Amino acid sequence: MGRGLDINGVSVDTRRYPMNRCKWFCTLPIAALGMLWSPAPVPVAAQFSAPASGKIAGCPWEPTQFYPCALAKAKTFNPPRTPDGKPNLQGIWDKSANDIEEHNEPFELTGTYPGPTLIVDPPDGKVPYQPWAFEQRKVNRERYIAPKAECLLPSPSQHQYMTYSYQIFQNPESVLIVHEHVHSYRSIPISDRPHLGKDIKLFLGDPRGRWDGNTLVIDTRNVNARNWIDRAGNFYSPEAHLVERFTLIDPDVILYEVTIDDPNVYTRPWKMAMSLARIKEKGFELGEESCHEGNRSRDTLLEQGLKPYPGYMPPK
């Protein structure tokens, strides 16, 4: 169990606290308290930040420098394989990022600490919003509760880089990504069958998987866009198209890339890249994060004058 509770929509990364090293026994009281916790300020998970060595798989940790280095490593690294010969991504993985752009001020409502941009294209590290959409992001930050704080499912990509652990399972027919957060999952068929009809929109979209050499590629459409891309108001529309790439560059590090295209909102497709780290703690298992069942934050945020995000709104 990585994190026994989610309070105010803000996770406490119990695994990073020494007390959690004794696993079940120590985390249980926290899990129980999570049900009853009052919406008081809580410590926020360690933000995406430098490891002690400053390096990840021998590459600089900071995403824009990590990316070219990781791409080079991906060319030569021969990953461990499943019985059917595919790169073996199975195991439990972890990432922590709540704001995808560089941010230097703590943003208490969304629980973000200063951190670097995850955006490697365009080179300025900013989401290439259309002018109206740039204004809309400000409105999102000022007016709305981050959908994650309401325990709504995150966007498909946010699920991979927010502060929760997830376990990847593989067989020849599918890849499953089972998430601690909101006790949810992504089920990705390895298939080129067409996406669902356009009138079926889903919180996590409709994914299709394929292998491109040593890379797992997930192509997702049919998102409902009721969620955000992070906790800081970055958004998309139901027409968004996400292409994610998972490549092992080391036995314990995945290079994760996601390209998001959405002509309703952006001026061009854009890309994030980052490392995902394997959790190597022996006996580590995912826990049950019953987010909605224990959520006390929604009422508090409503009292503060914020409103639930109603989903994508086209410009008037």
Add this chain to the structure above:
Amino acid sequence: MTNRYLIALIAAAAGAAASPLVIGRVAESAQTAPQAYTSPRTPYGQPDLQGVWQALNSAAWDIQDHPARLDVPAGQGVVEGNEIPYKAEALAKKQENLKNAATADPLAKCYLPGVPRITYLGYPFQIHQFEKYVVILYEFAHAWRIIYLDGSKHPFGHIDWWLGDSRGRWEGDTLVVDVVHFNDQTWFDRAGNYHSDALHVVERYTRTGPNHLRYEATIEDPKVFTRPWKMSMPIYRRMEPNAQVLEYECYAYLGDEKYPTSPIPR
């Protein structure tokens, strides 16, 4: 009455009503001849339970025999012998639950439904198998269960979990799952049948044909029942060639009246 999670059941019931003979015959063969079929095997040599499955009965409303009431058709129960051996004081609590079910049912708040209720809630679920795990993905609220087949024991507890902790093993062609570490917040059905945090469930999944499973759940809870009891039912494969578990994020729609969501452009 809130019908958020009944729509699928009504549709399922309508389907059943349209072809009662077919359904009845299938159910009978699934119930009486679980041993007659040898399951195909996965690449790891384990019985293959994979696919998209769904229960088709009235247990989500009431796991016992029941007459019709508003929005609920009459139904035959899934409890073997039809009797649930409540302690006297627990039976009174069950009756109270039934009276207040419209609001007191944890599902009215879109909480996770618990085990075994999530199996027969009327939504599809998909079973995936791996060498040391069975993973069940449920359409309802994107709930999942990882069933560990690695010989590991339940973690030290007690832990209050909605879906418990599942450890499995194979007995012949049957997947046997031992589930403990429940909270006392979930019910077995909409009729107020309930349990305490001492609940211990043993599930058995057995292929009875190319497109059927037999599902059994033995229920033990010394705080509420005088003895263990059992429910069983057939589970049906979803036969649509494009069958796919989608989503029902129940809680996402709880706030809709006061804070309407934007229509998704079509």
